[in-house]
Amino acid sequence: MQHELIFAGFGGQGIMFAGQLLAYAAMDQGYHVTWIPSYGPEMRGGTAYCTVVISDQPIGSPVVKHPSIGMIFNAPSFDKFVPMLQPNGLLVYNQSLIPQSTTRDDLLILPVSATENAPAPQLTNMVMMGALLTVKPILTLDALKAALEAHIPAHRRHLLKDNFEALASGARLAEQVTV
Amino acid sequence: MSRELLKGNVAIAEAALRAGMTAYFGYPITPQTELLEHLARRMPELGRTFLQAESEIAAINMVYGAACTGVRTMTSSSGPGISLMQEGMSYIAASDLPCVVVDVMRGGPGLGNILPSQGDYFQVTRSAGHGDYHPIVLAPASVQEAVDLTILAFDLADHYRHLVILAADGLIGQMMEPAELPPMRDLSDERPAYALTGAKGRAPRRIASFYLQAEAEEAYNLHIQARLARIRAAEQRSTEYFTEDAQLLVVGYGSAGRIALSAVQKLRAQGVPVGLFRPISLYPFPEVRLRQLAAQVSAILVVEMNAGQMLEDVRLTVAEHTPIHFYGRMGGAIPVPEEIENALLKLLPTEVLS
Numbered sequence A: 001m002q003h004e005l006i007f008a009g010f011g012g013q014g015i016m017f018a019g020q021l022l023a024y025a026a027m028d029q030g031y032h033v034t035w036i037p038s039y040g041p042e043m044r045g046g047t048a049y050c051t052v053v054i055s056d057q058p059i060g061s062p063v064v065k066h067p068s069i070g071m072i073f074n075a076p077s078f079d080k081f082v083p084m085l086q087p088n089g090l091l092v093y094n095q096s097l098i099p100q101s102t103t104r105d106d107l108l109i110l111p112v113s114a115t116e117n118a119p120a121p122q123l124t125n126m127v128m129m130g131a132l133l134t135v136k137p138i139l140t141l142d143a144l145k146a147a148l149e150a151h152i153p154a155h156r157r158h159l160l161k162d163n164f165e166a167l168a169s170g171a172r173l174a175e176q177v178t179v
Numbered sequence B: 001m002s003r004e005l006l007k008g009n010v011a012i013a014e015a016a017l018r019a020g021m022t023a024y025f026g027y028p029i030t031p032q033t034e035l036l037e038h039l040a041r042r043m044p045e046l047g048r049t050f051l052q053a054e055s056e057i058a059a060i061n062m063v064y065g066a067a068c069t070g071v072r073t074m075t076s077s078s079g080p081g082i083s084l085m086q087e088g089m090s091y092i093a094a095s096d097l098p099c100v101v102v103d104v105m106r107g108g109p110g111l112g113n114i115l116p117s118q119g120d121y122f123q124v125t126r127s128a129g130h131g132d133y134h135p136i137v138l139a140p141a142s143v144q145e146a147v148d149l150t151i152l153a154f155d156l157a158d159h160y161r162h163l164v165i166l167a168a169d170g171l172i173g174q175m176m177e178p179a180e181l182p183p184m185r186d187l188s189d190e191r192p193a194y195a196l197t198g199a200k201g202r203a204p205r206r207i208a209s210f211y212l213q214a215e216a217e218e219a220y221n222l223h224i225q226a227r228l229a230r231i232r233a234a235e236q237r238s239t240e241y242f243t244e245d246a247q248l249l250v251v252g253y254g255s256a257g258r259i260a261l262s263a264v265q266k267l268r269a270q271g272v273p274v275g276l277f278r279p280i281s282l283y284p285f286p287e288v289r290l291r292q293l294a295a296q297v298s299a300i301l302v303v304e305m306n307a308g309q310m311l312e313d314v315r316l317t318v319a320e321h322t323p324i325h326f327y328g329r330m331g332g333a334i335p336v337p338e339e340i341e342n343a344l345l346k347l348l349p350t351e352v353l354s
Helices: A014-028 A075-084 A123-133 A141-151 A154-174 B008-018 B031-045 B058-068 B079-084 B086-093 B119-125 B143-160 B170-174 B212-234 B255-268 B287-296 B309-316 B337-345
Strands: A003-012 A032-037 A049-056 A069-072 A090-094 A109-111 B004-006 B023-026 B048-052 B071-079 B097-105 B135-137 B162-168 B176-178 B239-240 B248-251 B274-279 B281-283 B299-304 B324-328
Touching: A003 A075, A014 A032, A014 A049, A014 A123, A014 B004, A014 B176, A014 B239, A032 B170, A049 A075, A049 B004, A069 A075, A069 A123, A069 B119, A075 A090, A090 A123, A090 B004, A109 A123, A109 A154, A123 A141, A141 A154, A141 B079, A154 B281, B004 B008, B008 B031, B008 B097, B008 B143, B008 B162, B008 B170, B023 B031, B023 B079, B031 B048, B048 B058, B048 B143, B058 B071, B058 B079, B058 B097, B079 B097, B079 B119, B079 B162, B086 B162, B086 B176, B097 B143, B097 B170, B119 B162, B119 B281, B135 B143, B135 B212, B143 B176, B143 B212, B162 B170, B162 B255, B170 B255, B239 B255, B239 B287, B248 B255, B248 B287, B248 B309, B248 B337, B255 B274, B255 B299, B255 B337, B299 B309, B299 B337, B309 B324, B324 B337
Parallel strands: A003 A069, A069 A090, A090 A109, B023 B048, B023 B071, B071 B097, B097 B162, B135 B162, B248 B274, B248 B299, B299 B324
Antiparallel strands: A003 A049, A032 A049, A032 B176, B004 B176, B135 B281, B239 B274
C-alpha cells in the first residue's frame, strides 16, 4: 500500500499543517511516512504545497511527480496540479474558491465547498480533510482526530472543538456528493 | 523511546544536543535555518551556549575557540556559508581539534538557490579548506540516519580528534519523517588533556597550526596522514539493497541514493537483476565493498544531484574493470525514480528487457 498526496493552495490556508497532521496520524498508525514542503522562493499570498507519502513499506523517493491524491485549495493550484495527478487518482478540491473544472475523465473528483462550510475560514483545511477521509479512508477520521489531539500545540488546544466540527462538516459534505 | 515526526534540520539539532554539544555558533542560511532556530531555543533552556555570529567566518572561528577548550561544539550552514568557513576548518583540522560541521547542501555554484543539491561533494570530501587533509564526511539518506550520524559524528570527532562534516542535502534538511531520538547523554566535567582551561597551577598548553620549518611541517603532515590511514581502514560505511545476485549496480548517496532505491525496487519487481550500493561515509569512501561488488556486476550507474563528483571516487575505486555510467540532475533539480529507471533500462541487454 502506498498513497502519495499533494496539498496545494495559498500560503495561510493551512496547507502545510494539513499535510503534517496526516503525516502524524499515519506515523501513529504505524505507517512509514514522509512530508516535504515546497520551500522555493515563496511569498505571503503565493502558492504553497507539500507532499505526503504514506506506505506500509520503507519509502524510497519522498519526491512525487504524479501524486495519487490531490488536495487542491485554490484556483492556481488546480491549474498546476490537476494535470499531474495519476490516472484513476482522486481529486478533492475546494469548490468555494475554484470556479474552473477539468476535462480529465480518468479521475475520481470530489468538489467540496470547504471555505463556505468551515466554522471559520482558517478551518478550510480541516473540512477538506474530513471530506478526504470520508471518500477515501486511507486512515480513519478517528485516527486523524487522535493525532490532532496528541500533536496540537498547547496554545491552540482551545481550538480542538472547532477543528473536530470542521472535520465533521467535511465528512457530511463528502457523504452528500456522488463521486 | 517513541518515534516522533521530525524535520531533518530539527532532528540534527536535537541529536547534537543529546550527543553533548555544549556550544553552537552559526549564521542563518536556507535550507538549514530550522537547525539554528531549534538550537536558539533549546541551548539556553539547557544552560548551554548558543551564539548567532556576525558571519560564517566568525562562527567557524568561534567553533575553533570552543574546540580548544575541549567541549563538543558544532556549526551548520549551506554551500555559500561553508565556502566562507574553509579557512577556519583547515585551521581546526591542523590543530587536531574535534568538531562537527553540518552542510545542508543547496543548488550552486555561486549564490545558486535554496533547493536540494549534492554539489558540495568535492568541497567537503577533498579538503575542507587549504592544505592537505580530508575531513571525515557522513551523508544521511533519511531523518533517522541524520540523527544517528550526528551522534556518530561527535563520537568520531572525539575519537580521532578530527573534523567531521555531516553532508546532508536540502531534501533531508526540509523533510519530515518519523525518527527516534536517543536519550540525552550526561555531560562530563572532565576535559581532554589538550584542552585550554587556564594554566593556573599547571604547565601551559599550546594549540597551533603552524610549523615554520619544512621538516616540522612535514612531520606533522605525516602524523595527519597516519591518522587518515587509520580512518580509511576502520570507518568505511555503506549500506546495500538487492546486491546478492545483482548484475547491474546503482551507486548513490543521501537523497539521490534513496530516490534510486525506488527505481531499483520497481525494476526488481519486473525481474531486472539490479542492486543499490549507498555510501554512508563519503570520506573515507567505502572502496573495499564497492570493489567487491564491481567485480560481480556488468555495469555501474552512478546517480547524484550534481554533474558527477562522487563519480570520480567510483572511477578511482573501480578503475577500468567495470563500465561506469552516470545520471545526474543539477541546480536544485531532484531526480524522480522514473528518470533513474530509464537510465538503467538503457544499460540492459535487450533479452533481459523482454
